[in-house]
Amino acid sequence: MQKMNKHKNIRQLLKTATGCLLGAAATVQADAEEVFFSGWETDIAVLAYSESDDRVSAYEPVIKTQKTFADDSVLGFKLVLDALTGASPNGATPSDQVQTFTRPSGNGSYQTQSGETPLDDTFHDTRVSFSANYQHDLGRLDKMIWGGNLSKEFDFFSTGLSATYLHDFNNRNSTFSFGLSGEYDLIEPVGGIATPLAQMQATDQLQPKGESSDTRFMGEVLTGLTQVIDRQTIMQLNYGYAQSSGYHNDPYKVTSVVDDSSGALVSGESLPGTYLYDSRPDKRIKHSLYGKVKHAFGADSADFSYRYMWDDWGVNSHTFNLAYRKNFTNWYLQPTIRYYMQSEADFYRHSIRESEVAYIAPYLTSDYRLAEMWASTLGIKIGFKTANGNKNSIRLQYYHQDGDKNPSDAIGIQKNYDMYPTLDAFVIQYNYSF
Amino acid sequence: MKTVYIALLSGSLLMSGCSSLGVQPWERDLLARDDMAVDNAPLDSAFDDHIYFSKEASSGGQGFSGGGCGCN
Numbered sequence: 001m002q003k004m005n006k007h008k009n010i011r012q013l014l015k016t017a018t019g020c021l022l023g024a025a026a027t028v029q030a031d032a033e034e035v036f037f038s039g040w041e042t043d044i045a046v047l048a049y050s051e052s053d054d055r056v057s058a059y060e061p062v063i064k065t066q067k068t069f070a071d072d073s074v075l076g077f078k079l080v081l082d083a084l085t086g087a088s089p090n091g092a093t094p095s096d097q098v099q100t101f102t103r104p105s106g107n108g109s110y111q112t113q114s115g116e117t118p119l120d121d122t123f124h125d126t127r128v129s130f131s132a133n134y135q136h137d138l139g140r141l142d143k144m145i146w147g148g149n150l151s152k153e154f155d156f157f158s159t160g161l162s163a164t165y166l167h168d169f170n171n172r173n174s175t176f177s178f179g180l181s182g183e184y185d186l187i188e189p190v191g192g193i194a195t196p197l198a199q200m201q202a203t204d205q206l207q208p209k210g211e212s213s214d215t216r217f218m219g220e221v222l223t224g225l226t227q228v229i230d231r232q233t234i235m236q237l238n239y240g241y242a243q244s245s246g247y248h249n250d251p252y253k254v255t256s257v258v259d260d261s262s263g264a265l266v267s268g269e270s271l272p273g274t275y276l277y278d279s280r281p282d283k284r285i286k287h288s289l290y291g292k293v294k295h296a297f298g299a300d301s302a303d304f305s306y307r308y309m310w311d312d313w314g315v316n317s318h319t320f321n322l323a324y325r326k327n328f329t330n331w332y333l334q335p336t337i338r339y340y341m342q343s344e345a346d347f348y349r350h351s352i353r354e355s356e357v358a359y360i361a362p363y364l365t366s367d368y369r370l371a372e373m374w375a376s377t378l379g380i381k382i383g384f385k386t387a388n389g390n391k392n393s394i395r396l397q398y399y400h401q402d403g404d405k406n407p408s409d410a411i412g413i414q415k416n417y418d419m420y421p422t423l424d425a426f427v428i429q430y431n432y433s434f
Numbered sequence: 435m436k437t438v439y440i441a442l443l444s445g446s447l448l449m450s451g452c453s454s455l456g457v458q459p460w461e462r463d464l465l466a467r468d469d470m471a472v473d474n475a476p477l478d479s480a481f482d483d484h485i486y487f488s489k490e491a492s493s494g495g496q497g498f499s500g501g502g503c504g505c506n
Contacts, residue, residue: 043477045477060484062477062481064477125504127504129503149502151502151503153504155504156503158500158504160500160502162498171456171459172459173455173456174455179498181498181500183500185502185504187504218500220494220498220499220500222494222497222498227455228455228456228465229455230455230456230457231462231463231464231465232464234470234472236496238495240494240495240498240499242494242498242499242500250506286492286493286499288492288494288495289495290494292496294472296470301469301470305495305496307492307495307496309492309494309495311491313491315491317490317491317492319492319495325469327469332469340486340490340492342490342491342492345491369489369490369491369506370491373490375489381478393475395478399489401490425485427481427485429478431477431478
């Protein structure tokens with residue numbers, strides 16, 4: 001009965017919407033539209049993300065809809081908007097002097113007070129992402145899932161395609177999956193592509209920037225096995241291989257060059273400090289092993305997952321995730337905890353000494369995301385159903401990321417400052433399904 | 435490369451061991467529950483993947499690792 005009401009509601013809504021779009025003539029086609037428009041299941045969600053210390057804030061509304069047709073095929077669409085503002089660490093280290101940086105556009109500059117982590121406050125972007133997927137059977141035990149996505153933001157465009165084959169066997173207790181995906185990215189940084197390892201220049205000088213854009217391509221294989229263990233337990237194991245080639249630098253990140261003994265700023269060609277632009281390899285190969293176990297404890301359930309990831313940049317990471325869902329008659333409560341730790345990339349340095357500049361191996365980054373670090377997330381989700389059976393949920397999360405604030409190779413004055421930009425973020429998300 | 439071989443070998447051993455595991459169709463009552471789907475909240479997973487993709491050096495595992503995002 002609830003389901004019938006639900007469909008009736010959706011039909012009414014869609015009829016109204018279609019009527020508005022197509023005008024009165026739409027009524028003639030109402031029956032045909034009813035067939036196509038009925039049976040869509042839609043999720044709407046909004047996420048608000050906020051970092052402490054006036055760093056990044058993001059608002060992300062999503063709408064996702066899918067329909068299962070009579071032949072069991074499934075067609076789905078998803079639209080995501082993502083609006084970001086705030087400040088982001090630019091890679092330079094704190095110093096005992098006021099530091100001046102040129103904005104990525106080359107127009108204007110920003111300053112960081114002594115002892116503070118340099119943050120680029122020009123960070124703002126809006127992203128629109130659209131994806132579609134289609135799933136269909138290939139005989140009784142096999143199926144294919146096709147996916148495509150387009151994503152556009154101010155300085156970035158991405159498009160990707162994927163195909164995944166699924167095979168059920170062992171009385172449908174086992175599912176083998178094999179997927180391929182390709183992604184093409186076009187990077188168009190504000191101010192152009194910075195020359196790797198070149199010095200940031202003052203606003204009135206010519207910036208070391210060349211082309212206006214560059215590209216990157218990524219190919220990926222993901223294969224796995226999902227296995228029913230017993231009446232209460234199911235598990236999944238995946239292996240992923242991803243290879244990307246092209247532009248991998250962060251065009252907005254720099255590395256500080258400091259005095260060999262005092263750790264103080266070294267005068268640059270046109271700025272009070274010396275800052276070198278990010279330089280990363282033009283290839284990256286990543287592997288991941290992922291395992292998940294889900295178990296029913298009476299009316300409740302718990303899931304635990306672990307991922308080991310390693311790449312040819314020297315990064316390896318461990319991710320643990322545990323969720324427990326306590327089910328009540330018409331609602332549930334789900335606390336989660338996640339722990340993540342990663343090693344640093346071979347070419348990560350919080351800063352370099354002046355005497356090293358002439359000998360830098362070609363790669364250098366001070367992007368905190370390639371540093372040794374660890375992070376934990378605590379979350380809680382509450383879900384409930386409305387009187388007509390539609391699902392609602394609210395999720396709250398707190399994310400804390402930390403790294404080596406007092407590294408053993410800090411020089412002179414650097415020992416007085418936090419050398420890792422600790423991050424605290426809060427997330428609130430609301431989902432509604434109808 | 436050695437790790438890849440070990441991973442593939444473990445994978446095939448697991449596959450061959452699967453046949454002794456599982457349930458009969460009439461024993462799927464608990465597994466059929468919404469909360470027992472392997473990924474029962476794909477929107478939540480997508481939000482999380484997006485956040486972690488932009489803040490950490492790792493991505494993917496459960497799904498493809500590409501982010502379609504210039505945030506990292």
